[in-house]
Amino acid sequence: MVDFTPTELTQRIVEVGLLEPIEVEQAWSEVGRVDGTCEDLIRVLLRKELLTNLQVDRLLKGERTGYFYGNWKVLYLIGAGTFARVYRAVHREDGRVAAVKVLRKRHRAEPVQVEQFMREARVGMQLHHPNIVAIKEVDPDPRNPYMVMEFVEGQTLRELMHIRKRLDPVTTLKIFKDVASGLAYAATLGVTHRDMKLSNVLINSLGRAKLVDFGLAALADTSNEAALADCPSARAIDYAALERGTGVRKDDPRSDIYFLGAMMYHCLSGQSPLTETRDRLARLNVTRFRQIPPLTQVAPDIPINVAAVVHKAMEFDPTKRYQSPQEALDDITATLRRLEEGDTRTTAAIAAGKSVSDEQREQEGSGKTIMLVESKIEFQNLIRETLKKRGYRVLVISDPERALSRFDPDDEPPADCVLFSAPDLGAAALEAFNKFGEAPHTANSPAILLVDRKQQFIIRKAKTGPHRLMLAMPLKVRELRAALLKLLRQSPTTASETSE
Numbered sequence: 001m002v003d004f005t006p007t008e009l010t011q012r013i014v015e016v017g018l019l020e021p022i023e024v025e026q027a028w029s030e031v032g033r034v035d036g037t038c039e040d041l042i043r044v045l046l047r048k049e050l051l052t053n054l055q056v057d058r059l060l061k062g063e064r065t066g067y068f069y070g071n072w073k074v075l076y077l078i079g080a081g082t083f084a085r086v087y088r089a090v091h092r093e094d095g096r097v098a099a100v101k102v103l104r105k106r107h108r109a110e111p112v113q114v115e116q117f118m119r120e121a122r123v124g125m126q127l128h129h130p131n132i133v134a135i136k137e138v139d140p141d142p143r144n145p146y147m148v149m150e151f152v153e154g155q156t157l158r159e160l161m162h163i164r165k166r167l168d169p170v171t172t173l174k175i176f177k178d179v180a181s182g183l184a185y186a187a188t189l190g191v192t193h194r195d196m197k198l199s200n201v202l203i204n205s206l207g208r209a210k211l212v213d214f215g216l217a218a219l220a221d222t223s224n225e226a227a228l229a230d231c232p233s234a235r236a237i238d239y240a241a242l243e244r245g246t247g248v249r250k251d252d253p254r255s256d257i258y259f260l261g262a263m264m265y266h267c268l269s270g271q272s273p274l275t276e277t278r279d280r281l282a283r284l285n286v287t288r289f290r291q292i293p294p295l296t297q298v299a300p301d302i303p304i305n306v307a308a309v310v311h312k313a314m315e316f317d318p319t320k321r322y323q324s325p326q327e328a329l330d331d332i333t334a335t336l337r338r339l340e341e342g343d344t345r346t347t348a349a350i351a352a353g354k355s356v357s358d359e360q361r362e363q364e365g366s367g368k369t370i371m372l373v374e375s376k377i378e379f380q381n382l383i384r385e386t387l388k389k390r391g392y393r394v395l396v397i398s399d400p401e402r403a404l405s406r407f408d409p410d411d412e413p414p415a416d417c418v419l420f421s422a423p424d425l426g427a428a429a430l431e432a433f434n435k436f437g438e439a440p441h442t443a444n445s446p447a448i449l450l451v452d453r454k455q456q457f458i459i460r461k462a463k464t465g466p467h468r469l470m471l472a473m474p475l476k477v478r479e480l481r482a483a484l485l486k487l488l489r490q491s492p493t494t495a496s497e498t499s500e
Contacts, residue, residue, distance in 0.1 A: 002062035009038045012059055016067050019050055052076050054087075068092070069100050069146045070139060079156075081199075083107060083117060088151060098136065099149040114142050121147045123191055123214045131182035133202060133212040149212070153205050157263070158198035163412070166270040168367030169306045169344075170489075173336040175201070176264050178209035180332055183256055183325035186214065192251050196259035197235050198266065206444070235259070237283045238274065245286030246318050254318045257328055261313025265292075268306065269299040273314070289316055303344045305335050340489055364481065365392030368488055371415035372396050373403045373432065376424050383419070386477055392484075400425060400432035409441040417446040417487055422458050423473055430458045437468050446487035450475060 004012065010024050024041075027050065031040045045051040051059075054076045058066055067074055072089040078099065079086040089100040107113035124135035124147070137148035157175065161167070167175070179201055183193060193200075193214050200213045239255055248254065265273040273292045277283060292314070295307045309331055315321040322328040342364075370387055374380050375398045384394045395415055397403040406414045418436060422429040433449045436442050449462050449470045462470050469483050 001060050004038055004060070006036060006038055006041060009041065009059070012064075013051075016059075016064060018055055018059075018067055018073070019045075023050060069102065069144075070137070070148075072098060072100050072148060074100065083113065086149075089148075097151045099133075099151045100146055101149055102144075102146045108143060108145070114145060117145055120214060121145075124149075126189055127186055127191065127214065129182055129185040131178045131208070131210055132186065132214070133210045150210075152202045152210055154203045156199045157201035157203055157209070157267070160203055161198060161267060161270075167267045169268065169303055170336065170339055171207075171367070172264060172267045173306065173309075173332055173339065174207070175203065175209045175267070176260065177329065177332045177336060179211060179260060179263075180325055180329035182209075182211040183253070183260065184329045187253050187325050192253050193256045194239055194251070195235050196256050196263065198263055201263070237280055241284045241286055242289055244284075245289060246316065248318050252318065253325060254321050254323065257313050257322050257325060258315075258318075260325075260328065261310050264310045265295050265314065268302050268310065269295060271298065301346055303339060303346055305338055305343055305345075309335050340485075364390040364485070365488075368417070368484075369393040369395055369415045370484070371403060371406070371418045372421065373400050373418060373429060374398065374421040374424065376421075379421065379424070386480070390481060400428045404432055404435060404439075407436075407439075407442050407445070413442075413445060417448065417484060419448050419450060421450045422455055423450065423452045426455070427458070430461055433468070434461070434463045437463055437465065443467070446484075448480075448483055448487070 010028075013019050013024055014021050024045075027041060027044045027048065028036065030044045030048075033040065042051070042056055046053070046056065052075045054074065055067060069089070071092050073092050074087045074089050076088055077085060078088050084101050084103050086099050086101045088097065090097055103114065103117045107117070118138075118140055121135060121138040121140075124133075125138065128134065133152060134150040135147050136150065139146050186193065191214060193211065195213050200211060202210045202212055204210065238259070240250075242258060243250060243252065243255055262273050273295075274288055275291070295302060295310045296304070299307075309328075312320070312331070313322055313328060322331065344364075344366075365387060368391075370392050372380060372383050372394060374383070374396065380396050380398075384396060387394050397406070400420065403418065403420075420429040420433040420436075422433075429449065433447060436445070436447050444467055446467050447469075449458075449464075449468070450473055451458050451462070451470060452473050459470065462468075464470050467487065469487065471479060471483060
């Protein structure tokens with residue numbers, strides 16, 4: 001750390017271009033002390049969001065570069081991998097936000113690594129698809145190469161799995177329908193991904209998936225074991241082992257399909273199908289691919305039609321796999337449709353001798369949480385037991401305002417759908433229902449308002465829409481189930497059962 005005086009720190013902030021002199025002077029005026037310290041100035045600049053913690057750390061380390069890449073001012077680190085770091089950045093002229101990917105310094109003197117980085121940029125510039133993160137600008141200067149990418153507000157699939165552990169089949173198929181769509185589009189341009197892993201799938205705030213990092217794992221020579229062992233990308237070694245073991249060429253799209261299936265396996269079962277090891281030569285052992293237990297064995301609660309997609313994608317014999325990403329996409333799409341229509345038969349149910357109708361009823365709400373806002377205990381118990389029989393988790397709250405407060409914009413939503421019950425709560429339920437539909441962080445979250453047919457004022461004032469339904473009491477179970485199924489097809493969130 002550099003021991004700056006206040007004057008030196010002020011000069012350095014201006015010298016590197018982070019702020020104008022007038023902005024720093026205004027910050028000093030807010031310090032309000034003649035003997036103000038560097039810490040006082042930094043505290044004001046952070047509070048006013050004129051500097052970020054990343055910028056402050058660089059300043060205090062005495063670094064004079066790394067604050068700007070072209071016209072893009074770096075704000076903070078959002079990801080770091082073997083080859084590169086990714087920063088959130090803002091354009092200094094028009095305020096646009098983007099992700100700037102920068103090759104790590106230790107690789108800039110290595111022509112092979114620089115070429116791999118630039119290959120990803122060149123490939124990415126060709127790809128324009130809603131399920132692929134767009135690359136907008138590239139600077140090929142080998143001394144400081146970087147690319148400017150679309151900024152995705154959300155998280156990686158690896159981060160989501162760290163939180164959720166397992167994903168329900170519908171959510172999984174929706175995510176991988178997007179992934180397969182991106183792969184299928186790239187294949188029309190002759191492009192394969194070659195680095196299919198959870199951290200290269202980004203999930204945006206609407207639950208849509210986007211692929212990133214096309215081509216970064218490419219290797220020049222997969223026949224050289226020493227070169228493979230020295231390769232810093234573990235997934236590249238996995239690709240090479242699979243392809244050498246099955247006798248296919250390096251850029252065969254069926255290799256991407258295999259690892260798409262491996263990611264689905266992980267999401268559905270909560271565990272990676274491939275034994276993990278840091279021994280790079282051990283990763284080349286093809287028996288890793290032959291010893292994977294079937295998904296139906298590891299997770300017998302997964303619908304058979306979903307498991308069949310995974311098993312076909314992960315066939316060791318490439319001639320038995322999906323032969324193209326489009327073929328995989330078509331099957332995922334068809335399976336998702338059948339699943340949403342109620343085809344949820346599992347191996348566990350077959351072993352237990354359950355009928356299809358029994359299992360469909362039990363799995364209907366699997367992985368979904370319903371929040372019931374109701375003050376009458378009798379009705380609470382009735383709805384709770386009705387929904388639990390259909391596989392839903394149920395969260396009961398008696399106060400509408402407290403129910404709204406549970407949906408914090410910065411946290412995962414506590415429920416997938418909210419039932420506001422107006423027969424007893426009256427105008428309070430109506431007001432909460434309308435607020436829920438207007439708030440930005442819940443506007444796309446499903447909600448149902450239960451009303452008595454006599455409550456004409458509430459019926460007239462209720463603001464319904466694509467995510468907002470109104471059901472009249474007395475309520476038939478099949479009507480509630482149908483309404484929930486319709487709304488929840490749009491909702492990927494899952495929460496746990498509680499009662500308040």
